Amino acid sequence: MTYPENDRFLTPQALRAAIREGTYSGYTAGHAPGYVQGNICILPHDYAEEFLLFCQRNPQPCPLIARSDVGDPYLPTLGTDIDIRTDVPRYHVFEHGVLTAEVQDLRALWRADLVTFVLGCSFSFEEALTDAGLPLPFLERGEVAGVYETTLQTEPAGRFRASLVVTMRPFAPVDAIRAIQITSRFPKVHGAPVHLGDPAAIGVDLNRRYRNIGSSFVGSGQIPLFWACGLTPQLAAMHARPPLCITHAPSSMLVTDLRNASLAVI
Incomplete structure (x- = not known):
């Protein structure tokens, strides 16, 4: 694959490819300039509706930009090739509200009842x-x-x-x-x-x-x-104590194909 000039990935596709290959696992700030990056929270289906309501009641810390179908790891509204199991540099895994692991791939943890939420990022x-x-x-x-x-x-x-x-x-x-x-x-x-x-x-x-x-x-x-x-929302999930919750590691985001300018209000 082509690596970035001056250690910076210029497109979300190049960055996600490096993440999938395991050759990049750092912060995403400064990479793929011009494109929306997202916070993620992945929860079992029986917690998803309450979390959606939490986002709706708290739009500033939880500005929802996408939600997956149950058990579906793909997010086509954010990028045609995005697979949430592989496309974030580092994930944090919580069990009953306790951080138990940091991983770079979710394929071994993925379940048919999981729902992915993607929230806007500063x-x-x-x-x-x-x-x-x-x-x-x-x-x-x-x-x-x-x-x-x-x-x-x-x-x-x-x-x-x-x-x-x-x-x-x-x-x-x-x-x-x-x-x-x-x-x-x-x-x-x-x-x-x-x-x-x-x-x-x-x-x-x-x-x-x-x-x-x-x-x-x-x-x-x-x-x-x-x-x-x-x-x-990570704190909120820790309080809710679901049996499984997966988030991005701090500042290691999902980089989407959406343009930042598309989110601006004129």
């Missing part, structure tokens, strides 16, 4: 921010935005409930205004921030990141902005 609006000239230095360092669990609560649905998880990006005040305007055009990938300014107001300590993910740096004169994060 990587899409990050591209819109950088295209507008707003700085995201953590991307240049090969990092991702800092992730935090807040004291804000989601709207529960059946067995699913969770504290809101957020991502943080710092901006100078004039850039913060533009960042809010830009991301508000992308409601299917978390939309506008849920909070800006004092982290303590939402129960966040910038030095205590969720699973130690991402950058916590806030420069002099910058304001931290916080966006709803697609790791929130």
Whole structure:
């Protein structure tokens, strides 16, 4: 196969092929520019309707862009060749709410009762921010935005409930205004921030990141902005404690054939 220039895959098809072959298992941020990346949550059918309701009640952290048929590993609305069993760099496997494994392939775990949900990801609006000239230095360092669990609560649905998880990006005040305007055009990938300014107001300590993910740096004169994060449904699934739940590993997403621009609201 053809490998990317400067260690970056330029198309989703090339990236997914490398993932299937087992030659790539890292972060997907910065790869396949212009294309939508998705958070995934795979659940048994008897938990799926409650999870769907949880997504509908909490659209900012859980912006649903696709749902599979029961037992079907394919997602044709997102890409004709996508197979959810092989096309994510790393998966996290939860049993009764406990993380029990990290794997690179789901074929041995796949069951006829599983349903896949794909949720929008902030990587899409990050591209819109950088295209507008707003700085995201953590991307240049090969990092991702800092992730935090807040004291804000989601709207529960059946067995699913969770504290809101957020991502943080710092901006100078004039850039913060533009960042809010830009991301508000992308409601299917978390939309506008849920909070800006004092982290303590939402129960966040910038030095205590969720699973130690991402950058916590806030420069002099910058304001931290916080966006709803697609790791929130993972917390909800851990609370629901299904016998099996499979998600993406943090920042290792499903890269689709959808264009980011297709999700923008004019």
